Amino acid sequence: MQYLSQLSGLGSVEHSTQTLTVRGNPDQIIKIDGKSEYDVRAQGDSTCCIRDICVLPTGLVLVVDSNNNNVKLLNQQYQLVSHCSVSHESLCICQITPSEVCVTVGAEVQFIKIKNNKLVKERKLRFQHHCYGIAYHQGDLLLTSGTSLYKYLLDGKLVSTLHKDDSDKWTVWSCAVSLTGDKLYITNFPQDKLLTLARDGSVLSIFMDPELEWPNCVHVTPAGQVLLCGRCSKTILQVDSQGSRKLATLATKRDGLLFPWSVCYNSTTDSIIVGQNNNNKILVYKVK
Template identity: 40%
Template structure:
């Protein structure tokens, strides 16, 4: 039991603790208790226990390590028996209408209008002999084992992630090394160009220096010779004069040649493209998360355009002794428990079937039962003339709870996203669960049965409508805009339409006695899955049961046709 006390269950935005601090709870706060006073018989959080201990120093206060003693203390409600909505109250009752455990506060606030409020001791009689009760520990152990396997898989996944990280890190380092080598090569080539240019300039500078040295020496010699010859005969002086002029002219030519270049400089113009490219690149590559789906999700049937084939056809009789009129099954829906609810149009009945399609219970409705749709949990809604009757289906029983009335016919209904989609035969309306009209989504007044039934995709973005009058399947978006219109020789008088959570779309046609599969966009037929020779007669509605991979079809017969699909 102690392990239960260590946990908490998230509910909405609050946490339901095994023990909530009593003073905090009185002040409207939800705080987990860590202490229990045996004299005060109250729970305290860390903050409140300090104030308590200051006032009552001699009281015996138990901590979390003594939580078993909390449970044994007088007035303490066992965590298992504590109401989830009102933690201070014990579960004493069961609401049969909602199949829900309740405390007295629950009944007073939420179940005052319910007709079946049962006492737990009465309902619990013989429960220990119940096979399902006896199998609970085994089922819990199985679920626990699955969590242990899941934990083991996740731990292995963490180890594999570390290995992946190391491998990717090595790959990045290799890329970095390659980039470094490329940059080293670019640097080497650039420096080689620089060294080659400076070497050529140095050659030119050395030539100029050598010319300067040579001319300086020759000019010095010429001055010495000129001064010597100038004191001798005029002839020698004249020769010295002429050679000196020639020497000066030659020297000036060298000076002009050298002086045209005042100085040699080397400049560097960086290639910023490299920096710009590197600056624009944030990572060495894209890091993406990849999830490997389970085998169940990898099932090819998860493809909305996967074309099914038929494994077998089988009929199940759903007639009961109270049936007085020819049988017409207008609608079929499946409950979360795997049970089925069908609408018997001619006999003004709604019937509850078990997983083997055996009738468990039935209830009468005040008129033609046109359609039945699953709402939520154990609740279904049945279209009766211009009303929608809500029925609770639990523990093998059907109980009518409430109804909504409309100012138009109600021949088909669907539920999605907390809203009701109601067909009047020529229009499709959207209502809130309380019966307030939101909008008229679509209308076709040119005929008497232009909006027969509708089905809504799992994401709520696509709506399929059967137009029996014009032999069409119409596809709308959730604003009522027409996306597609499908006709086919096998589609005569389409009545029922069903879309699975994976997006498969099925249609049954009352005039051509066919069951069709169409693509997810409602634009083309993918397959004809059943005809009259397969046992189909006047099909009114159909349903795909994912638990059995079967189509359940109802029509002008006292049997359901179950089509097992591959």
């Protein structure tokens, strides 16, 4: 099977054999203007926990519901149109091609195709470690195990261990890649940190802030902006693309946040989608 090597947010990137140019300013501050809520329960669901979110180029939205062990497909109006069950607790998701995603499930990565607005499970990769965070960049699959960040090929072959920290549990949880692939972002939620790594895994910066407690999710927008989700601080923060300083506090408990687990930018609707712990509704914040 052939896989496309491409970047998330392709509309923001020009790619040739000579140069890679990102359009837009990755440090442009996002401003919020209004909020909507959408129920994402499927029939027979218990209370949802939306651990991760992915927006496809078509505007379709996928949400990972770990409480119900399934992946859900939403249309552009955030209405549930399809869902599929997975074998264990589902955690994180990343886009591989415009119609294919990967989801971490226990010690496996489940490949899922989107066909005619339906989710179709395809092959699996099995690993010798638990799989939590996942990201993809130009043929490389990045996986976190809770204490390590690994680089694999799409056939499951290990390329390298990029980062390891066994000082605590879940020191390497969520991961994301800058659009140009020169920086890797990982969250260490028991120590309230965001780490920014170089391509070889060396640490470039460590970000901490009083408004960031238990950072579960890090997300890179199609313009290269870096968003952080603090579950216990009940915050969504924007940090600079170097991962060294806070640019803005985008949302807090006053804006309806209650234990946010996931954050994702939707360029189709110019909005920020937030998933929460033990909550049936996603929050959609309109961007000015």
